[in-house]
Amino acid sequence: MSETKRKMVHYRDEMGEIKKGPWKSEEDEVLINHVRKYGPRDWSSIRSKGLLQRTGKSCRLRWVNKLRPNLKHGVKFSAEEERTVIDLQAQFGNKWAKIATYLQGRTDNDVKNFWSSRQKRLARILLTSSPSSIISSKNSKEVQTSTFHHVSSMEGPNFSQSAAEEESITKSCSSSSSHIEDSETIKKEPLMPELAYPSLLSYEQSPNYLSFPQVPLLQPDFALPLGDPNFFDVQLPIMPSFLAPVKGKGHDSVTPDSFIDDFSTYWNV
DNA sequence: AAAGCTTTCAACCGCATGACA
DNA sequence: TTGTCATGCGGTTGAAAGCTT
Structure with missing residues (x-):
């Protein structure tokens, strides 16, 4: 095991208990701030920095399912x-x-x-x-x-x-x-x-x-012009560049700088 | 009004995958 | 090549809300 990894394990042991259950608005705010600064990535660092007592997984899930822009909250499926x-x-x-x-x-x-x-x-x-x-x-x-x-x-x-x-x-x-x-x-x-x-x-x-004739069958490549389609909404008045695909690690890969710019614009922050 | 039932939805868990050292 | 970690995905659970009787 490398030195860094050993350190990480050691650090983990000192990070205290993990919080579970419903998120509070203060936690959401912390998470949004993290994303604003670094983009939707490095979820684990939120905990390691002591910002939240949530796991990286939990943070990511919260972002993806609730905090991400343009989600249809409380709107039934049409x-x-x-x-x-x-x-x-x-x-x-x-x-x-x-x-x-x-x-x-x-x-x-x-x-x-x-x-x-x-x-x-x-x-x-x-x-x-x-x-x-x-x-x-x-x-x-x-x-x-x-x-x-x-x-x-x-x-x-x-x-x-x-x-x-x-x-x-x-x-x-x-x-x-x-x-x-x-x-x-x-x-x-x-x-x-x-x-x-x-x-x-x-x-x-x-x-x-x-x-049975219904909606025209969607083609597999339909509506997938972007790197992470989970992250988009074509009804946006502007098309943030954080939607743009960037080759790299993971599905959430974006350039932090462009993400931050567009995130700020979107959230008016 | 209240109890019981159903539906919705947020969040967790375990597993898979890919990147990296 | 292998082990570890971060991330993503699908299944599941349980609380809250809504509805019925």
Whole structure:
């Protein structure tokens, strides 16, 4: 082990306990200041300098998921975004980070959370859509909404609570299209016996499902003109140069100077 | 109003990968 | 070549918020 590394281990031992749990605004401020000075890198040094009692990993995660500019906080996934996620998930699998690069202002965590809650919702609907439940509760609102309204638009007028369920069914059964408008398109949609049977999910993943005309299939290189697409938002009034790819170590590689300039401009600091 | 249930989301963990000494 | 470290990713968890009964 090298001298430096031995020192590092020794230093670590003296760094005290690691803080976990929710972040306070003061901690955020420290983290933002760090990024302002050095760019989104050297996360471990935050702790080693005694600025925060957080691990580098924790700092990075906080920055990436919450503090980074242009994130869509508290904004639900739009129909368009939902379609994109569903299409890309079918294409790439659970490559959330990759999928997130196609969505402005969304993190891999956002996409992952969206997908997992959607899966839960689907699973629950499957249970309530079993043949017995359809027969036994023929007149129930739930069955009416969750089973037979696949062609409605999820961008329609305000849904009632149960219609929210319909919305999810619509999404799941029609590749989440909100634009089933022409009769030809509707004809192409397979009938839905599957709903009465176990595999809504496999329906979703079937060739019919994928080939169903929806959003034009995104090309792999689509929207990836930048080094770290996680970090961008084309709606910015200015395009910060910290978005520019720089060859080097890791995915967050940027030049510190340009980053600091653009960060300052962006945050008005 | 309150209890119970569901959904959302922030954060953690373990593992993988690449850079570097 | 190997070990260590920093970083990134995907899975998971649990608290808080929202909703239903």
